[in-house]
Amino acid sequence: MSESLASGNILGLLFVLLFVGLIVFFAIGGRKKELQPTREISAFIRLRRVIALAVESGKRLHLTLGSGGISGKEGASAVVGLTVLERFARVASVSDRPPIATSGDGTLAILSQDTVRKTLKTFGAESQYDPGFGQLSGLTPMGYAAGNIPLYYDEQLAATVYAGHFGSELALMIDAASQNEVMTLAGSDNLPGQAILYATSEQPLIGEELYATGAYLKAGPMHLASLQAQDVLRWILVMAIIIGAGLKFLGIL
Amino acid sequence: MRFKIPISISIVIGVGFIVLLGYFIDLPILVVMRQVLLQWAVALAAVALLVGLANLFNVHIRKVTERQKGAPYSLLLIVSLVITFGIGIIFGPTNEWSLWIFNNIQLPVESSLMGLLAVILVFASARILLRRVNLLSLVFLATVVVMLLGAAPILGFEIPGLHGSNGLRALIAQIPAVAGARGLLLGIGLGTIATGLRVLMGTDRPYGG
CATH class of the missing domain: 3.40.50.1220 (TPP-binding domain)
Structure with a gap:
């Protein structure tokens, strides 16, 4: 099984699982209080x-x-x-x-x-x-x-x-x-x-x-939950890009 | 309380998970199943194309029979569709008759539409300030002008600082344009994954479930 999972594939799978986890998290949170999109x-x-x-x-x-x-x-x-x-x-x-x-x-x-x-x-x-x-x-x-x-x-x-x-x-x-x-x-x-x-x-x-x-x-609470999950992951990606650029600039990467 | 899941949703979720896992996990059985399912999808898309053509035919037949506005154009479409489809079925898509239709009718018509498109885009860019007067529109318009002027020497002259590999045009194309495009692509990628996951979770059902 480990041979069939390359490192890139593991990262991809983890990313998808994280996405699913965040959608479920925000969907459950959305049941307790009425959520709205953050900007018009x-x-x-x-x-x-x-x-x-x-x-x-x-x-x-x-x-x-x-x-x-x-x-x-x-x-x-x-x-x-x-x-x-x-x-x-x-x-x-x-x-x-x-x-x-x-x-x-x-x-x-x-x-x-x-x-x-x-x-x-x-x-x-x-x-x-x-x-x-x-x-x-x-x-x-x-x-x-x-x-x-x-x-x-x-x-x-x-x-x-x-x-x-x-x-x-x-x-x-x-x-x-x-x-x-x-x-x-x-x-x-x-x-x-x-x-x-x-x-x-x-x-x-x-x-x-x-x-x-x-x-x-x-169109439904899952749409709002997935939008919030997208926002969180976007910030994670932004941070990863900035950190990666910084490390590259310092010659570490 | 019994929780019922319609058959169509179960099939979509099951097939979706097999295809998704087939991308990430290199197990032979998953890879084979993924390939088979994708081949089925291609075959179904071809059938859907025929159904779509039948729908197109019906819509325009009705326009002709009910003498609605634009009925002559619908008649022309039906005649063209029948002739092209018939020649394609009888002689094949690479036969000289099929190629003649493509090279002498479809290609010139589409090329003329492309020409029309160029004119429309120039007018649309000029009109953008009438629709939205804001900083982004001004930046958009200025960038269009710089990119167009910098595309080639003007009457044989190169403007210093605009043309060449170190000019403003190259600078815009290589740094802000690429950075912006990557930002947009990241957003589109995240949106695509989110939509796909909603379909896999059965909350988006564009298939009648």
Whole structure:
């Protein structure tokens, strides 16, 4: 057994176990007192307001999950997107305009349909469900962007959330949304995509802010617990980097 | 009180743990199981692609039959999809007809979209100060200008302190840009692990459980 665990693997496994331990710790702590995210992010304040207003104004909410799949490292950002979709569908269950989700991957299209159907069913509004609420809009990044653009002209959208894996094609979609006065909130796990969304989106989510979406939209106590675990581990990593740089500077490492 | 866990959640958690442990522990049985499960995932993703295509087809057929806004474009999409899919199935993806479609239709259309993208990005960068007037936006815009001007000699002239391996452009690209990118990547990495662990713990269920 010891031969099958290289030192790098042990460190990786320990890191994951520490992460799990911290999530469980904060989840148990969160049961005793109501915890809140430590800082406000303006994008989420605006999103909560737009979600509420969408029902009153009879407009639709749109979520797009990017062109990454679910089985690679891009999958995590898409899972975050599906959490947002679930919140959208909850709100829309009391309106007559369910949300639309688009994606550039077949698996994500199926998962988005399933998320909307499951949520509407939970709130007794399954009759509103239509498979067209989860669409595959294109299979290459540019084709995916081109497939999304008509939505901004044809549907009355209140807001579009971009949560997933995006590259430069994001600019085409956000530009079309802006021209139609649709509020845009965007987050990507891809660095070039983040640079693009910072320049183009009304409400950009930078770095790990995308992964905090569930906690800010009150998707459950585990979202808040994992966000707090992330914060603790970030500080541990920051300290390790500073100590490592110091030791290297002193010639010890 | 009996605690029931739905079958789908049990399968996801079990498979997830096997794949995760297969990354860290080099036991032959775990490695083989991980590889088999990942191969299944690839096969399922291919099936999902076909289901997604059927969904795309249905959405646009409905637009055409109900004569919704943009119906002619939907008709064009359906015809293109049927022709491309048919040629791919009958002759194969590397046949000259399939390659002709790719080289003479898809590639030029995507290239023109890339060209459009360049124009949109220039306008978006210029408009950033209209949307958000703050220090970070000013830094962003100044950096864009420095990086663009420093990308190549201007009319054959190199500006001292901007161009060259010791210039401002190289300095920005090598130190603050790399440091910032690493910081962002660390955050993304932590977020990815947190999301993966929530799925493994069964609290995030993007699969209908």
